[in-house]
Amino acid sequence: MTDEGDVDSRGAPVIRTRRLTKEFPRVRALDDLDLTVGSGVTGLVGANGAGKSTMIKILLGLLPPTSGEAEVLGHDVRTEGAAIRARVGYMPEHDCLPGDVNASEFVVHMGRMSGLPHAVARERAADVLRHVGLAEERYREMGGYSTGMKQRAKLAQALVHDPDLVLLDEPTNGLDPTSREDMLDLVRRIGTDFGIAVLVTSHLLGELERVSDHVIVLDAGRLLRSSATSEFTETTGTLLVEVLGSATERDLLGNALAGRGLRCHPVAGAVEVLPPPDGLHEGSDVRDLVRDTVIDLDLGLVRIQEGRHRIQDVFAPPEEAMQP
Ligand SMILES: Nc1ncnc2c1ncn2[C@@H]1O[C@H](COP(=O)(O)OP(=O)(O)OP(=O)(O)O)[C@@H](O)[C@H]1O
Ligand SMILES: [Mg+2]
Structure with a gap:
């Protein structure tokens, strides 16, 4: 890929x-x-029906858009579908x-269909099947494969012609937690070890956080957010405070902190303390106030840590504030 033209922070756009x-x-x-998608691994996230598969079929030149434009590796999806499919793998x-x-x-x-000579196709097939962990089962009929093995075979055929970009549509679909993690590791390695750009879809918001450099969130066909994964998980300026005990102790602390003028929400087993408005608690550190309150209530402090955004938060409704 060249670095010419209108580039984003990760190099020339792939899509x-x-x-x-x-x-x-x-x-x-x-x-x-x-949308702009660069090199590396990009997650395309959205609920069922959000438009992920439609997007992928349009990018492959298999489905014409109603209006607007799309380019993949510099090729127009409306007129250069064959050129796109020669350089793109699709699962x-x-x-x-x-x-x-x-x-x-x-x-x-x-591999042969993608134009590889027979000997090269055989060699590449052996390589990619080994890479996805199907070396031993490669001579078994695929009708007898488990879901996990089928997903691996689908991934292998997407990689056989050494594409510059792969479009992976829900590669973790139907997999148990262990196979899911293995598949996500494979996806990550396509990006890092082989330098192939990856667009991978999932309806599970949290799952792509670990393997994606960039995450795009679709909601009913509209763009909800597109940012670097690090931006999704940057610090929020909030504090997460966890005390020993159950929701009773947590709420006791939250209500007491609210009584001292701090805005708090319950978040799972912890109290999330929002940054105070300027001027309030001047000179007194919020952490100190939290520690003092925990001591006053005779509670056991487990941890105070900086809050970070999670990808899931993009969809989560705000929790109701705790009251004194
Ligand atoms: N060929 C089609 N004809 C009519 N409607 C369609 C067609 N393909 C998709 N749709 C509709 O377009 C919307 C987006 O579908 P799409 O398959 O792209 O979603 P998705 O994000 O891939 O969902 P999932 O997670 O269930 O795979 C849905 O409302 C779907 O019903
Ligand atoms: Mg789909």
Whole structure:
């Protein structure tokens, strides 16, 4: 990739959309989206029906947009779909594997379809199947595969032609927690070890935080947020205070802090203390006030730590404030 033109902080854009809109007869699946995706791993997050798969099919040139524009690796999705698909790997969301073929034959075939000579396709297929952890099962018919093995075979065929970008549609779908973590590690390594740009979708907001450099959140076809993962998780200026005991002790502390003029909310097992408005508690550190209150109430302090944003917070309604 070159660094020319309009670049973002992570290099030349791999994907760029402008006012991208897709309407189906009953629903507007994508609504006026301006997006820029750079190299590295980008998470595309949204609830069921948010428009993730529609976006991916448009980026592959398989589905025409209703209006607006989209470019992938510098190619126009409306007119250069074949050029895009030659350089992009795609892992579809649904099961698409022929049951009576083994993974080795299938991935070699997909490599041949992408234009690789037979010997090269065989070598690449063996490499990518080893990479996804299917080396031993590669001569078994895929109809007998578990969901986890099928997801791996789908990932292998997306990588066989050494693409510059892969579009992975819900690669963790149907996986148990351990397989999910393994799949996320594989996704991360596609980005870091092979330098292939990745756009990966999920409806689980928290799951992409660990593997993505950048996260895009869609809500009913609209862009809710697009930022570096570090911005999602930056410090909030709040303090999280946890005391020994149950919700009773937590609420006792929260109510007492509210009585001393601090704004607080319950957050899971802890009290979140918001930064005080300027002027209040001048000269007295909020941490000291929290410590004093814990001592006055004769509670056991477990921890005081700086609050950080979580990706989940993008959708979470604010908790009601605690009262004195
Ligand atoms: N071919 C189609 N015809 C009509 N409506 C469609 C079609 N494809 C998608 N839609 C609608 O567009 C919206 C977005 O669907 P899409 O499949 O892109 O969502 P998604 O984010 O991938 O959801 P999921 O997490 O369930 O896979 C939905 O309301 C869906 O019903
Ligand atoms: Mg989908």
